Amino acid sequence: MRYTLRQLEVFLAVAHHENVSRAARDLNMSQSAASGALKELETQFDIKLFERAGKKLRLNELGRQLWPRAEALLGQARDLESGLQAHQELGRLKVGATLTIGNYLAVNIMARYMAEQPGAQVKLEVANTATIVDRVLAFDLDLGLIEGEINHTDLELLPWREDELVVFCAPDHPLAKQKVLSGDDLLAATWIVRETGSGTRQTFERAMHGLLPGLKLLLELEHTEAIKRAVEAGLGISCLSRVSLREAFRRGSLVPLAVPGRDFSREFYFVLHRQKYRSPGVERWLELCRQSPE
Known part of the structure; x- marks a missing residue:
């Protein structure tokens, strides 16, 4: 075999960090040793795996093709090592x-x-x-x-x-007294929602199709607990996974709101x-x- 697992480790670390010195630190190697291992791999097969872009090393087409295969091979090697060391321990x-x-x-x-x-x-x-x-x-x-x-x-x-989102508010919010919310109620409400890029936001926007441009989004927060606290404080209403709301509903610190005709399942x-x-x-x-x- 003309290559070593260590050479592949260096290749993958450089591909990840796009920098030899950071890859070397990640592998607890000197920069010269990491650079030498990468150069030796390329020299042995007369290939080039990276293109230099300023201070960064970016994978070329051949490097991108090699990346997933090297990851798979090293994954199997690590699993074998774990099995040899700990008799089939599941490992990291x-x-x-x-x-x-x-x-x-x-x-x-x-x-x-x-x-x-x-x-x-x-x-x-x-x-x-x-x-x-x-x-x-x-x-x-x-x-x-x-x-x-x-x-x-x-x-x-x-x-x-399976999961579903639930629209909810504080127990003293005006909408808490209504059994069913209409489209006009949803448009009139002030909303506190998850950030763009979250799965919850994706499902919320799908469920609110047709109303989305008119919704009043007061806050966009990354954490469900922060949203729940804001709703409890009376800043608006929100929509989160039922999984995250079970305890609050049980305590009565938040209450669910019925919104018929809209699909909150996911x-x-x-x-x-x-x-x-x-x-x-x-x-x-x-x-x-x-x-x-x-």
């Missing part, structure tokens, strides 16, 4: 989850995963749908748990579970890179997610 897992899923569902799944596999290392990154998708595409995450629908040839989207999905090796740890995580209660 990097999971991305959107804010609703990360805050209200993923932590319990992570606890079950780590309880049945002592010593397993799980990193959970919580961000909006657009960010999680970008991280999966860049091979920074093993898989993502997302709320929004996406379409990308390099990604596999698997349905997980699905949660798993998103995986088609070219990334699916380790036993990933498969077990998917299984635990599917076993989780509704």
Whole structure:
């Protein structure tokens, strides 16, 4: 074999950071050693994998073709190493989850995963749908748990579970006394919503089709808890996942509002890179997610 796994690690680190010195720090190598490993890989096969753009090294077409195959090969190598060291220990897992899923569902799944596999290392990154998708595409995450629908040839989207958004307000809000909200009520209300790029915002905009240009959006916030606090304070009404509102509805600090004729249903999905090796740890995580209660 004319290449080494270390050379591939350097190639992938440089592809990720677009800089040899940062790649070297990431791999705990000297800059000269990292530069030498990359040069040796290119020299051995008489190829060029990067183009220089100012201080950055950007993948050329050949480098982009090699990237997913190198990621898959290294993923299998790491899984083999984990199996040799710990007799099929599930090993490290990097999971991305959107804010609703990360805050209200993923932590319990992570606890079950780590309880049945002592010593397993799980990193959970919580961000909006657009960010999680970008991280999966860049091979920074093993898989993502997302709320929004996406379409990308390099990604596999698997349905997980059903969800729905609920319009809600504070119990002393004028709309709390109404059993049903009309289109005029929705247009007259002041709204506090999730930011663009979130799956919740995507579903909200779809449900509000025809009214969206006329809605009064007072605040756009990235965190569901901040939105709930703002609504409790009487700043307006909002629309979030029922999963995130169950406890507040039980306490009575927030109340649901009926909006007939509008579809607030959606699905949660798993998103995986088609070219990334699916380790036993990933498969077990998917299984635990599917076993989780509704």
